[in-house]
Amino acid sequence: MTLARRILPCLDTDGARVVKGVHFEGLRDAGDPIELAARYNAEGADELVVLDIAAARDNRPTFLETIRRVAEQLSIPLTAGGGIRSLEDARSVVRAGADKVTVNTAAVEHPELITELSREFGAQAVVLAIDAKRENDCWQVRVRGGRATTTWNAQDWARRGVELGAGEILLTSVDRDGTQSGFDLPLTAAISRSVSVPVIASGGAKLPQHFLEVFTEGSADAALAASIFHDKVQSIRALKSFLQSQGVSVRLPC
């Protein structure tokens, strides 16, 4: 009877369709978000994350409709984000059916947004997404899809975000994202040790061993992946059975 480590499939969308690409370039269609949501709900995903990676463009109503239709498929929690710049943006995503919202670039530019969201929805609904890239012997926070630098060190920003009201950290390694070479374990462990809230590791997953390592060496509370689930490289059910056989506490759906 301990809290299970979570497996989170992520749907990166252009608003209407699931897309995939390395570092937001060379996007290609990876499926229908509604069908994928239903599949992951049935396969034992612990939560679903839906991100609008084309959020700068004018497809917001389409994304909100996607959230609504995805939420209808689910009996597990739904996190949504991408391009959330204001309390009003977050409200519309929650109204559409999301249980949690992620903030990234806008939170770096206006940290008080984290506090506003936390006051309105509660800390458990505010996920601070941090994109981190190794620079010499530390990790620097990147924004705008990993392309723009900031002056924040990832550990300091994670701690600050929690002080401001974030209830969870979604940590993406810019170095590992799309490489399928495994999670960034030192980064994940460093952030997980720095904050009192759960940390979701993201970027680099392919093999069951990668998930095992991120839950043990990386001290992650949850692990996120996208294309390996969409492309059926890895089934959630088989992954969880493997983790359980290795002594990791996971939820196996009845």
Added chain:
Amino acid sequence: MIVTLIDYGAGNVTSVARPLRRLGAEVRLTNQPQEIASATSLILPGVGHCAALLHSLDAHSLREPLLAAIARGTPFLGICLGLQALYRRCEEAPAIPGLGVFPGEVNLLPHHVKLPHMGWNQLRSIRTTRLLDGISPDASFYFAHSYAAPAGGAETAATCTHGDEFTAVLECNRIFGVQFHPEKSGAPGAKLLENFLRLAA
């Protein structure tokens, strides 16, 4: 089967209404005192900050009709904050009294574990409860909270442990409460809601 969902503004009522409708219930959302007074069964969902819930109940004059309905034996289910609100006081909202149906205090879970307690966890049965009829003792439920009700009360039917043991399911006469989110807890969560609908019918 008509079930009245108390829509106090902050709770994610839509996600609770959806599985109830799937189960065939007619769901009425309300923040009107007279509709709570005339309800045949009540659900108080809650998510976010306890002060927001209690403040909103008072702002809409719902405290009295809700307590009267509970006292009359109207079947009641509190979800997450809706369970916490049943207690005398919540550490998260010390200035606003809780509903005081149960005497304990809702306190912050210990700091040595990660908070919020977020994710899927299992229950320890303290005594039989009709809410868990037909649900495997190994079933997991989805939790997302930092404050929790004490484990030792007469109302406690099942507990969960995260840093400390706390009340995860309560049953007392026709008053029910769950700290987790059955509407987000897959098949076992849907079964629990179905059990409540059957008990309330």
